[in-house]
Amino acid sequence: MIIDAHMHLGPIHQYYNYQLALQDLLEVMDLLHIQYAISSHTAALLHGDLSLGIEESLRAYEFSGGRILSYHIFNPLIPGQCLKVMEQYPDRAVFKGIKIHPSWHGVPADDERYEVVWQYAQDKQLVLLSHSWDISLTNPIQRYSYPALFERHLARYPQVPFVFAHSGGRPNGIREAVRLGKVYRNAYFDTAGDIYHTRFVEYLDQTVGADRILFGSDYSMMDPRQMLGVVLGAEIGLAAKAKILSGNAARLFGIDVQGEI
């Protein structure tokens, strides 16, 4: 079975969303042998509507029979509200970690306003997932998620399992994330997004090792079939693929994986 550790329920306003029905998602998860998926709902992540995000996350959990799990959202512009929601919805069966997005929220990753969420993640032993990307000439806001900016908190909170979502996004960002990964053993790397560079997964495997790579799709922005193809076709061993597709996420998020594909 496969665990998709990074996806998003909910529409995105920037384009026509072809298909967002939960039933359809479950059908594709079955087709691809994805048993569990962990979502950051767009209502909370992008629109700041924490209530709707929680409501939809819980609905997905119920509808899917416990297969669609969720991250809480921490937005440093409304820290108190976010922490309050986390306290109100502590169910670890549903909420597996916390997502931050420095670029979208417009607050650089090294800003002190993130201190409370790192501390919270440490206290509650939760995984912290953050958008990370390279410095981009065409999308300047991405600089707020440049991997080097996370070092301050990574160094201070070595007990917090931290996931570089998109592994740094583009080659220079990926190399920078890997540099940090060699220093900080609590850093993990996910495959979500349009990171289709030839030998990207092989590079991660050779540098930080398969034990710290997580399969993520970035559904519904991306179709999970793309990154699943990348991992299945990667020139790495079967054991490494099994860790990336399932074993690492099961261990990190405490998901009890049973059964065969």
Next chain:
Amino acid sequence: MSDSIQALVEGYHQDVERHAFFDLNVWCDLSPQNGFYHPESWAQIVRDLEQCGIHRAVITHAQCLAYDPLQGNEGTARLIDGQPRLFGAMVLVPDILLGEGGAKRYIDAKVEQRCVIARMFPKRLNHSMRRWQVGEILAYLEQRRLPLMLWHNEVSWDLVESICQEYRELPVIVEGNDVKLLYHNRNYLALLAQCPNLYLETHNLVLYSEIEYLAGHVAPDRLLFGTYFPYNTPHASLLPILRARLPDEVKDQLAARNLERLLSQVH
């Protein structure tokens, strides 16, 4: 667990071979790259493409964009010479109008060398795509039904619309380069409905269920498989078609038949 993964991997590779993919978007680029793949030779690129299960491809030479378009085209001709499963993409610039015989002579010579599509890069190569500058080229491509391939970040959607309307017999293929097409689907959904000569190459049709939607409801005969290898891994482009909820016949169309049909119409 590894046994299960092994079954998935083997099933994937078997399905790739079964659908005989024909890749419209392969590049020869041996210049220093910032990525993670550093081929030492063209032979290695071809070998690695074959390793992915892709045995037919249309090749563009990166020299056309970074050095000299016309010398790059000569490089393409050398790469495909004597290689029956490799075909060429010619990169066209207004310069060809200055030579003896104009566009017709240049394009005819490239077709003789087994170039099967044309590409134009008006931003990178600094020219207009309007009639006053490239009208003669586009008219001749239309006359020969030679497909014209464009990067969406090199042209506006308004320009794509005007080219499709002005040259109605010219197949116009838009591809994503390394900028996601997803942000533009409100544009190309409308254009696919209005312009029967508009095609999309698939490697950057990345939105969830996009290939299923386009092939199932919009234009199954106008999606053309491409990978953008060696910059992108072909595996990202293969599985979305193989595991699409589409009949096998439609997958075959996307994998190769649409492109074969398009190229058979070149005359």
